[in-house]
Amino acid sequence: MxxxxxxxxxxxxxxxxxxxxxxxxxxxxxxxxxxxxxxxxxxxxxxxxxxxxxxxxxxxxxxxxxxxxxxxxxxxxxxxxxxxxxxxxxxxxxxxxxNDIGLFFRSYATADWEGFDRAPRVIAVTGSNGKSTTTALIHHILKEAGRPTQMGGNIGTGVLSLEPAEDGEVVVLELSSYQTELARALTPDVAVFTNLSPDHLDRHGGHGGYFAAKRRLFAEGGPDRAVIGVDEIEGLYLADQLSMGPADDRVIRVSSGQRLEGTAWSVFARKGHLAEYRKGRQAASIDLRAVTGLPGAHNHQNACAAYAACRAVGLAPREIEAAFRSFAGLPHRSQTVAEIGGVRYVNDSKATNVDAAAKALQAFDRIRWIAGGLGKEGGIGALAPCLGRVTKAYLIGHSARDFALEIGHTPYEIAETMEAAVAHAASEAEPGETVLLAPAAASFDQYPNFEKRGEHFTALVRALETR
The missing domain is CATH 3.40.50.720 (NAD(P)-binding Rossmann-like Domain)
Incomplete structure (x- = not known):
């Protein structure tokens, strides 16, 4: 405590x-x-x-x-x-x-730190999608590198339940917009912004209010280093606001899919390869394609953000690369549950909105897609560009029929329940295909939370293994 x-x-x-x-x-x-x-x-x-x-x-x-x-x-x-x-x-x-986040930041540093050889650091991660994976990946890398570290906030332990700092420790916090919007103190050493997509808009009075809540971590906190995903206009704006010019290496720009040039420090992934550039020169390169715990472009963005944050606290590229390879991923986030008869079963129950579901669909080919639940405002029409990867959709829950009207010519069936969806997808799947749970909807019509939904999917897949 x-x-x-x-x-x-x-x-x-x-x-x-x-x-x-x-x-x-x-x-x-x-x-x-x-x-x-x-x-x-x-x-x-x-x-x-x-x-x-x-x-x-x-x-x-x-x-x-x-x-x-x-x-x-x-x-x-x-x-x-x-x-x-x-x-x-x-x-x-x-x-x-x-709130508790404000209390943490005003209470974490103590007089005991004067006796430490190396001051403790705080890395805080916010954004719409990927922040839990990024937080857990940073924590994993630090542990694998032998650095004392704790993880908390919106994932794992509540911030005030963490233990007092050790010499040289790095605390990694996942912070939601609910947490950053109200905290009266926000002073991380390294702050990470993954991306932004519409979510919680009623709570923040619209998209601008939602972004403003995220931005407080940087505007109020003044971190020593800011790691900013720049694949959306909000990230580009935030990086520009924090930077004094192209030579300012306090801002590390991160991207998945585009080459970043012309700034002092950037980390990006293209065609499955992560590259770090500093002052116009390539400093490191990592092949992410064989990292099974980080599939798809969205996870490659997470990898870039985690890599940049760990570099900002002094870790070497080789340490980070080794830790990538031992990262198993987080439950319910592009988690490979099993491979049965050449068919891969992936649990991405956390994909509760359209943007997250799109990223999951883009990570795999030849997909048997399990989707549905309590649909969100705006529907799933924005997923149309991803549906070419879908062999068939198995629609469940309250919004199953609404989803069916929005997926065009994609083959589908109204499965209603998870049991039926998994059973039918498994019976029809062929080697090389992926059965993917990426609901694009909330879980509350059938489950208390997305974790229980993912656990049910996982249990049904495990039962297939014993047949």
Whole structure:
């Protein structure tokens, strides 16, 4: 646990008592704060009270006497579509609102660091797609290189549940737009922007607000190095805003699919090969085609971002290349589950939007595509350029029939359930084909989350192996 600094003797309110809320309350108490807490769920409040937390109804005006700050969990709206009533009350009373990410960045550095030979570093990763894979890959590379490292944030451990820093340690954080938008302190040493595609637009008041939430990690934080994916206009804009000119090597531009020239430091992948250029000269090259844990152009972009971040903290190209080859990938993200009878089965349940599904479809040829669920606004018409790779689609869930109307002449069947989709795809697949779960939809019509959907697909595929 990382005790929160600067709160001793203060009354701090915590809103939301899920994983991050409970960890925040504990870290505040460890820092000497008097913690009061509230959650909208009665069962959650009772469980927290049983654990010793002081439950105070923050919807009441008399609860705010002497409260110095409100710390809210990331899933609770604080601006759009409208603020939670407790947050609105804090605004009206002039009580500062923050989250656990802000507390982490103001509390991670301690006086103990003066005795370290090498100061700890923080790498923070944000973006729309690929940030979990990029975060996990950076963490894996650091471990393989023998660097002390922890991983947390939106993946793995909550930030305040991380252990205090070791000498020379690198903490790798995945940060969502929900987390970056509100944090009052954002000071990573290296900040990574993977890409941007429409998502969570209701929460951010539109596409511009969504990008602005991501941009805060760079504009507010002033990282020593910024790794920026420049395959979209937002990335190009952000890199330009952060750079003082072509010779400024504080910005490392990253791309999958285009050669980057004319800037001081760039990392890009083309035709399966990663290249690093510094000051106009090639510094390294890695063949990514044989790295089974990173299939497809979207994962090659992740590889470039992770490579650049690790180079920014001093790792050598050969160390990074060796770690690439031992990276198994993340569950539910272009994860190869099995190869049965020459047919590859891939779980990309995390592909919950059109952009992520497109990247998954572009990574493979001759695809038996399992798609559907709770479709998102705008439908899947934008996937049309990718459908030439699809041999047949097996559509499931609430939006199956809507999807069928949008996939043109692509052969399909309405499978309804995952069981039927996997069974029919497996019976019809031929050697050399890929059965790909890339739903392009949320899971909530049939599953509590994308993880459970991916686990169900994986279990069904494992059952095929035993036949």
């Amino acid at each position: 990382i005790p929160v600094q600067g709160v001793e003797g203060q009354t701090i309110a915590v809103l939301g008592l899920g994983r991050s809320g409970k960890a925040t309350a504990a870290a505040l108490a460890a820092g000497g704060a008097n913690v009061i807490a509230w959650d909208d769920g009665n069962d959650t409040r009772e469980a927290a009270a049983a654990d010793g937390l002081t439950i105070t109804d923050l919807t009441r005006d008399d609860a705010w006497q002497g409260v110095a700050a409100l710390i809210t969990s990331p899933g609770i709206p604080h601006l759009y579509p409208k603020p939670h009533p407790v947050i609105a009350k804090a605004y009206a009373l002039g009580v500062p609102v923050d």
